[in-house]
Amino acid sequence: MLEVYLTGIKQNSGVTLITAGIAATMQGLGYSTAVYIPAQSGVTVKEGVIQAPDVLLTKFMDRNIQTYCSYLYKGKPLTPQVYENENLYMDKNVIFQDYMNIVNKYECAIVTGQSNLNTLIETDFTEEELLKTIAIPIVVIASLKNTTREEIINYLNMVKMTEMNLRGVIINECPSDLIVSGIRTLQQEIELRTGCHVLGIIPTIPNINRLHPEDWIEYIICRTDLEAIFHVKIAKLSG
Numbered sequence: 644m645l646e647v648y649l650t651g652i653k654q655n656s657g658v659t660l661i662t663a664g665i666a667a668t669m670q671g672l673g674y675s676t677a678v679y680i681p682a683q684s685g686v687t688v689k690e691g692v693i694q695a696p697d698v699l700l701t702k703f704m705d706r707n708i709q710t711y712c713s714y715l716y717k718g719k720p721l722t723p724q725v726y727e728n729e730n731l732y733m734d735k736n737v738i739f740q741d742y743m744n745i746v747n748k749y750e751c752a753i754v755t756g757q758s759n760l761n762t763l764i765e766t767d768f769t770e771e772e773l774l775k776t777i778a779i780p781i782v783v784i785a786s787l788k789n790t791t792r793e794e795i796i797n798y799l800n801m802v803k804m805t806e807m808n809l810r811g812v813i814i815n816e817c818p819s820d821l822i823v824s825g826i827r828t829l830q831q832e833i834e835l836r837t838g839c840h841v842l843g844i845i846p847t848i849p850n851i852n853r854l855h856p857e858d859w860i861e862y863i864i865c866r867t868d869l870e871a872i873f874h875v876k877i878a879k880l881s882g
Contacts, residue, residue: 645674645873646746647810648779650756650770652798654720656786657815659697661845662755664863665872667704667856672879674751677709681738681773682757682764684719697755704856709749713741721762733764735773742777751873754779760802771805780810782842782872788816792829799837810874811840813867816847843867 649665651658662678670676678701687694698710714733718725726732746752756762760771774781783802785795795812802809812833817826822844830841845866848854863869870877 644746644749645669645751645875646754646779647752647872648754648756648774648781650760650781650783652783652785652790652795653759655789656784657845658755658784659700660851660859661784661813661815661863662697662753663701663704664859665867665869666701666708666751666753668860668863668869669751669753669873670705670708671860672877675709675749676751676753677711677745677749678753678755679742679745680710680712680755681741682714682716682721682733683712684716684721684725684757686715686717704859711741711745713738721757723763723766735764735768735776738764738773739777742779760805771807774807775805778808780808780874782810783812784815785812786816787814787818787821788847792832796833796836799833799839803837803839809839811842811871813843813845814841815845817844818847822846840871842871 649658649662666676666678680697683695683697685696693715695712695715698712701708701710714731716725716729716731718729742754756770760769762770764770764773783799799812821829826844830844833839833841843866845862869880
């Protein structure tokens with residue numbers, strides 16, 4: 644069973660797009676793949692049909708990927724005020740049971756978190772505590788568009804102090820000039836100061852909304868280390 648929990652350092656780190664890309668890539672490599680979103684925020688209703696943005700993007704990448712949500716919220720980001728306004732409170736036991744049902748059914752399961760490990764799931768029970776309970780490997784996504792290198796390093800060190808299963812970090816929206824001249828230095832600095840592996844470096848992509856699924860899958864294959872993300876040897880990549 645291959646599983647990973649993807650979460651961002653901040654809002655708009657690119658977790659949704661990277662989740663969908665990795666899921667589509669793994670499905671294309673022959674793994675039955677599911678994406679589980681414990682709490683989907685930003686939900687809208689159009690002509691009586693619920694529109695969940697993360698689910699829609701994942702299905703756009705590959706309709707064969709199975710998607711699951713335990714809770715749907717219109718508000719974004721998730722806060723106690725959103726739970727109160729929508730009169731819908733999360734139950735960690737429901738999330739844990741849904742998670743177990745999914746990981747036992749598919750070869751590859753990708754769980755998408757919120758933008759901060761301090762997000763409250765229940766009163767006095769955070770996303771961080773949920774992750775300690777299920778012990779799933781974590782990959783953090785950091786966008787250089789809205790996060791400095793010091794923020795990345797400090798956040799990774801904070802996560803490591805919690806003794807959760809931190810597998811590494813994916814750097815997203817890396818400027819083209821840094822890709823050319825300084826990305827190796829940045830990678831070495833992050834790894835030296837945190838002991839955390841850089842598992843991918845994805846450049847800023849012009850007109851990203853026009854990107855076709857096959858193009859985004861190529862970015863994932865070429866710009867991330869899928870074998871390290873899932874801690875498995877993938878024959879189709881090695882060949």
